[in-house]
Amino acid sequence: MKFSKLTDRISDLGSDKWLLHLEARKLKKNNPNIIELTIGEPDQPPPEELIEKCCDSMRSGRTKYSNGRGEEILLDALVQKYQKRTPLKVTRNNFLCLPGTQTALFATVMCLTEEEDEILVGDPYYATYEGIIKSSGATIIPIPLHEKYDFSLQEKDFRMKITSKSKALLLNYPHNPTGGILRKKDLSELADIVKKNNLWIISDEVYEELIFKEDFVSPLEIPTLAERTIVVSSISKSHASPGFRSGWVFASEEVINKMLPLAETMLFGNQPFIADMTAYAISNKSQTALKMRTDYQRRAKLICKKLANTKNIRPIMPKSGMFILIKLELKNFNDEKFAWNLLHSEGVAVMPGSSFGLNGKDFIRLSLTVPDKELESACERIDEFVKKID
Numbered sequence: 001m002k003f004s005k006l007t008d009r010i011s012d013l014g015s016d017k018w019l020l021h022l023e024a025r026k027l028k029k030n031n032p033n034i035i036e037l038t039i040g041e042p043d044q045p046p047p048e049e050l051i052e053k054c055c056d057s058m059r060s061g062r063t064k065y066s067n068g069r070g071e072e073i074l075l076d077a078l079v080q081k082y083q084k085r086t087p088l089k090v091t092r093n094n095f096l097c098l099p100g101t102q103t104a105l106f107a108t109v110m111c112l113t114e115e116e117d118e119i120l121v122g123d124p125y126y127a128t129y130e131g132i133i134k135s136s137g138a139t140i141i142p143i144p145l146h147e148k149y150d151f152s153l154q155e156k157d158f159r160m161k162i163t164s165k166s167k168a169l170l171l172n173y174p175h176n177p178t179g180g181i182l183r184k185k186d187l188s189e190l191a192d193i194v195k196k197n198n199l200w201i202i203s204d205e206v207y208e209e210l211i212f213k214e215d216f217v218s219p220l221e222i223p224t225l226a227e228r229t230i231v232v233s234s235i236s237k238s239h240a241s242p243g244f245r246s247g248w249v250f251a252s253e254e255v256i257n258k259m260l261p262l263a264e265t266m267l268f269g270n271q272p273f274i275a276d277m278t279a280y281a282i283s284n285k286s287q288t289a290l291k292m293r294t295d296y297q298r299r300a301k302l303i304c305k306k307l308a309n310t311k312n313i314r315p316i317m318p319k320s321g322m323f324i325l326i327k328l329e330l331k332n333f334n335d336e337k338f339a340w341n342l343l344h345s346e347g348v349a350v351m352p353g354s355s356f357g358l359n360g361k362d363f364i365r366l367s368l369t370v371p372d373k374e375l376e377s378a379c380e381r382i383d384e385f386v387k388k389i390d
């Protein structure tokens with residue numbers, strides 16, 4: 001039997017990217033000593049009131065079919081949230097509610113691009129981007145992000161990668177895996193090239209509430225970028241609620257109208273009780289985000305301190321998010337070999353940087369979502385390991 005070309009294009013871009021994580025989970029069943037620092041699963045529970053909202057809503061009968069765009073209560077909450085951010089006039093027609101940023105991104109890329117198109121992305125990039133882009137048939141064009149610029153996308157690197165096939169720039173700030181951020185000045189510098197080349201901006205803002213010190217800036221705030229920007233986001237990180245699968249797309253009415261049939265044919269609407277809970281979540285300041293920001297910043301500092309004197313590896317203090325990168329400066333160990341050996345020798349599971357693109361290959365990524373004590377112990381084991389292989 002024959003399958004579509006899509007299945008071939010993405011055959012190794014699903015769970016293959018997470019092989020080390022899956023192996024660590026397997027080992028952990030018989031060895032509770034394994035420390036898992038692989039994925040970005042918040043260690044906070046979701047706020048209790050969100051669970052209550054959900055249950056109340058289900059009990060009140062909000063378990064019927066919805067519509068393709070989203071429940072009015074959620075659309076109104078989203079209008080309130082985004083109207084504060086952009087000079088554009090925001091209405092319910094600017095939104096599409098979807099199960100998580102991942103689906104929102106998938107739908108966006110499928111509606112904007114196809115074979116022959118190129119999507120530019122800062123490299124390193126979130127592990128699923130490659131699969132999403134290849135699903136549509138488009139080509140991913142990595143733009144190197146440099147540590148010396150705190151991993152913010154530089155205008156000159158961006159300019160060099162543009163061709164007649166360029167269709168969109170996919171931004172993800174606050175950034176996974178580097179914790180980099182983009183400031184207003186950086187965005188303004190990109191704006192002219194974006195406009196001149198008639199590019200879309202797809203802005204994955206799922207970590208917007210996890211910046212440690214500075215304010216979050218969206219391309220929606222820059223007048224020349226706002227109308228060509230499509231924002232995808234969710235409550236997965238801001239409210240420590242990834243399992244609720246509640247996200248959205250914000251874009252011009254024209255874009256949303258084009259995307260709507262895809263959402264309708266694929267999903268036939270979302271869950272009204274999830275919409276009620278999400279409307280409440282985004283209308284009230286998230287104390288959970290505040291706690292996560294504090295915890296993750298403190299833990300990143302702890303790692304920097306604990307590994308400061310370990311030779312040939314160097315932690316890089318992030319400005320946001322739930323991860324920290326460690327630069328490897330070892331002769332005979334690339335990121336993959338380092339991560340797999342570290343798992344089998346010391347029982348510490350970290351992500352090899354090359355899971356996040358070619359430019360990630362000199363790094364490993366550690367998740368900051370475990371208690372401080374466990375992180376301290378992981379650092380001690382990493383230090384031991386590096387001494388052994390030196």
Ligand SMILES: Cc1ncc(COP(=O)(O)O)c(C=O)c1O
Nearest residue numbers: 040100101102126176206234236
């Ligand atoms: C950059 C980035 N985008 C999207 C996602 C997926 O988010 P969601 O749970 O909203 O689908 C993640 C999850 O880790 C992420 O790191």
